[in-house]
Amino acid sequence: MKQKFDIITSTCVPLPLENVDTDQIIPARFLKATTREEQFFGDNLFRDWRYHADGTPNQDFVLNDSKYSGCILVAGKNFGSGSSREHAAWAIAGYGFRVVISSFFADIHKNNELNNFVLPVQVSEAFLAELFQSIQRNPKTQVKVDLPNQLVTNLSTGHSESFEINAYKKHCLINGLDDIDFLVQNQDKTITWEQQRK
Amino acid sequence: MNTLFDKIWDKHVVQQIEDGPTQLYIDRLYCHEVTSPQAFEGMRARGLKCFRPQQIFCMPDHNTPTHDQDKPIEDPVSKNQVDMLAKNAADFGLTHYGMMSPDNGIIHVVGPEKGLSLPGMTIVCGDSHTSTHGAMGAVAFGIGTSEVEMVMASQCILQQKPKSMRISINGSLGKGVTAKDVALYLMAQLSTSGATGYFVEYAGDVVKAMSMEGRLTLCNLSIEMGARGGLIAPDEITFNYIKGKEFAPKGEAWETAVTEWKTLKSGDDAVFDKEYVFDAADIEPRITYGTNPGMGIGITEAIPNEGGAGFEKALSYMGFQAGQKLLGVKVDYVFLGACTNGRIEDFRAFASIVKGRRKAQNVIAWLVPGSWAVDRQIREEGLDSILVDAGFEIRQPGCSACLAMNDDKIPAGKLSVSTSNRNFEGRQGPGARTILASPLVAAAAAVTGVITDPRELL
Numbered sequence: 001m002k003q004k005f006d007i008i009t010s011t012c013v014p015l016p017l018e019n020v021d022t023d024q025i026i027p028a029r030f031l032k033a034t035t036r037e038e039q040f041f042g043d044n045l046f047r048d049w050r051y052h053a054d055g056t057p058n059q060d061f062v063l064n065d066s067k068y069s070g071c072i073l074v075a076g077k078n079f080g081s082g083s084s085r086e087h088a089a090w091a092i093a094g095y096g097f098r099v100v101i102s103s104f105f106a107d108i109h110k111n112n113e114l115n116n117f118v119l120p121v122q123v124s125e126a127f128l129a130e131l132f133q134s135i136q137r138n139p140k141t142q143v144k145v146d147l148p149n150q151l152v153t154n155l156s157t158g159h160s161e162s163f164e165i166n167a168y169k170k171h172c173l174i175n176g177l178d179d180i181d182f183l184v185q186n187q188d189k190t191i192t193w194e195q196q197r198k
Numbered sequence: 199m200n201t202l203f204d205k206i207w208d209k210h211v212v213q214q215i216e217d218g219p220t221q222l223y224i225d226r227l228y229c230h231e232v233t234s235p236q237a238f239e240g241m242r243a244r245g246l247k248c249f250r251p252q253q254i255f256c257m258p259d260h261n262t263p264t265h266d267q268d269k270p271i272e273d274p275v276s277k278n279q280v281d282m283l284a285k286n287a288a289d290f291g292l293t294h295y296g297m298m299s300p301d302n303g304i305i306h307v308v309g310p311e312k313g314l315s316l317p318g319m320t321i322v323c324g325d326s327h328t329s330t331h332g333a334m335g336a337v338a339f340g341i342g343t344s345e346v347e348m349v350m351a352s353q354c355i356l357q358q359k360p361k362s363m364r365i366s367i368n369g370s371l372g373k374g375v376t377a378k379d380v381a382l383y384l385m386a387q388l389s390t391s392g393a394t395g396y397f398v399e400y401a402g403d404v405v406k407a408m409s410m411e412g413r414l415t416l417c418n419l420s421i422e423m424g425a426r427g428g429l430i431a432p433d434e435i436t437f438n439y440i441k442g443k444e445f446a447p448k449g450e451a452w453e454t455a456v457t458e459w460k461t462l463k464s465g466d467d468a469v470f471d472k473e474y475v476f477d478a479a480d481i482e483p484r485i486t487y488g489t490n491p492g493m494g495i496g497i498t499e500a501i502p503n504e505g506g507a508g509f510e511k512a513l514s515y516m517g518f519q520a521g522q523k524l525l526g527v528k529v530d531y532v533f534l535g536a537c538t539n540g541r542i543e544d545f546r547a548f549a550s551i552v553k554g555r556r557k558a559q560n561v562i563a564w565l566v567p568g569s570w571a572v573d574r575q576i577r578e579e580g581l582d583s584i585l586v587d588a589g590f591e592i593r594q595p596g597c598s599a600c601l602a603m604n605d606d607k608i609p610a611g612k613l614s615v616s617t618s619n620r621n622f623e624g625r626q627g628p629g630a631r632t633i634l635a636s637p638l639v640a641a642a643a644a645v646t647g648v649i650t651d652p653r654e655l656l
């Protein structure tokens with residue numbers, strides 16, 4: 001969970017589909033848990049793509065393909081659209097992913113990843129297309145994600161791209177801090193604001 | 199600059215973190231049973247109490263069965279989640295409208311109808327359809343569970359200010375064209391990610407003339423274009439809707455509130471980051487054909503050939519072909535309800551087509567009011583007898599088949615015409631195939647047994 005972030009170098013799991021919605025990441029029937037059981041959510045990540053209706057693994061799905069492994073998920077444009085369920089971020093973290101690379105993220109899901117110390121790295125369409133190609137040619141393609149320098153590198157081509165994250169959130173990820181600590185520490189400011197409003 | 203959204207947002211800024219998000223004050227937090235338990239768990243682990251418990255309202259809606267709500271829920275896992283919300287609300291001193299309480303219903307239906315969601319407010323809930331409440335002239339948006347915990351702990355949230363977009367729809371809607379069709383049209387125009395990063399203000403002749411129920415439907419679906427939220431400037435239609443509601447200001451406070459609410463509109467000099475203008479004459483009753491809400495067509499149109507892996511995967515899942523028209527396609531299930539179309543006007547629309555006709559033999563229909571208040575009004579207006587005479591039954595309130603967390607699951611392979619908000623793979627049950635549509639299109643399918651243009655039945 002609150003795993004401090006620094007530099008991550010890993011092979012990738014490619015999911016070259018656009019508009020992957022959070023219902024696919026974790027279907028609604030798995031949202032009945034009342035604790036943050038990351039293992040449970042991780043086991044059911046992409047459940048209905050990963051397993052057939054009878055519970056046997058779908059060998060055509062990338063998570064069941066032993067060629068691919070690593071803690072970086074690379075996905076098509078508009079990743080995490082739809083439902084706000086944070087269970088999707090818990091499932092991604094629970095499976096063992098620490099970074100998701102895409103050319104575009106849905107707003108709520110992006111926040112949910114950040115709040116669970118999973119780093120969403122938004123890259124250009126060209127960088128993403130090249131990365132998918134590199135992984136297709138060589139499944140052992142490594143990517144280096146350097147949060148302190150906000151730089152992502154496809155080690156197969158050597159191409160780098162900088163990515164955006166605000167300084168506050170970067171500080172939180174590197175130091176393992178969360179927003180709730182910050183807000184509780186700032187309650188006096190909230191009380192002052194409430195008094196001024198009246 | 200100087201948009202309605204800016205005005206409300208700026209008024210709620212507690213502090214701006216340097217090169218970081220805004221600490222935004224939240225007037226209302228709504229909690230349902232699915233996205234709140236881990237937030238309460240986190241609060242306990244940190245030894246925290248809710249900072250402003252009187253601003254938090256809880257109600258179960260996702261897991262609630264739509265029959266026999268007076269009996270214990272059969273599914274023990276659903277029951278546990280619903281029971282846990284009641285316990286958490288009691289432990290933390292929060293208002294809770296439990297199952298079978300006359301105040302219970304879908305959170306996004308109940309908030310406005312009780313006067314809990316008011317113009318100028320900031321409203322959040324661990325649910326993407328929180329954008330619904332924007333119809334009241336509020337800044338309302340869905341959040342994750344960690345963010346729910348933030349609001350419980352501090353009544354604030356850390357958020358980046360989104361960009362602003364205005365979508366104007368001018369002219370007037372044709373016969374049989376509803377707010378749902380407008381929203382489905384916008385999603386098809388902008389795509390499912392076209393408004394990501396933006397907060398949308400809806401404007402223009404169509405929106406000005408729209409009922410409160412229609413506006414709630416329109417704002418509800420903002421997230422399906424990716425928008426952070428959607429809102430509409432409050433006007434006489436809004437004030438008339440709110441007046442007299444349980445939590446609405448009363449007496450002198452009402453006059454003061456209305457005076458202030460009347461200032462809640464974008465200035466003539468307002469600058470939006472993006473603007474779209476559409477003509478109502480281009481919108482006909484609509485249906486979706488694919489597996490995201492942006493994959494939609496006019497009901498008389500053929501499925502376009504978009505190409506690409508996602509498109510092929512969607513059509514293969516749905517069992518449709520590019521170039522195919524869907525009029526006349528046999529329907530197995532019809533679902534009327536959800537936070538999108540579970541309000542009284544939706545039941546009136548459905549009944550207007552059903553009146554004097556019979557439910558088709560091949561269709562299983564689930565009619566689920568959005569709240570007990572909607573259910574009571576259905577009966578007061580005599581809509582129940584129209585529906586029952588036509589062979590339909592009215593179920594008990596909840597989210598139901600919109601996301602199938604209760605027993606209302608569409609079986610694998612079956613085709614459902616649904617007034618809900620998402621046609622994602624498996625959304626209404628593993629393998630279920632969903633066509634999103636308005637209550638009029640749903641009613642036309644329910645009485646004919648096939649996809650039918652409702653204009654032929656009006």
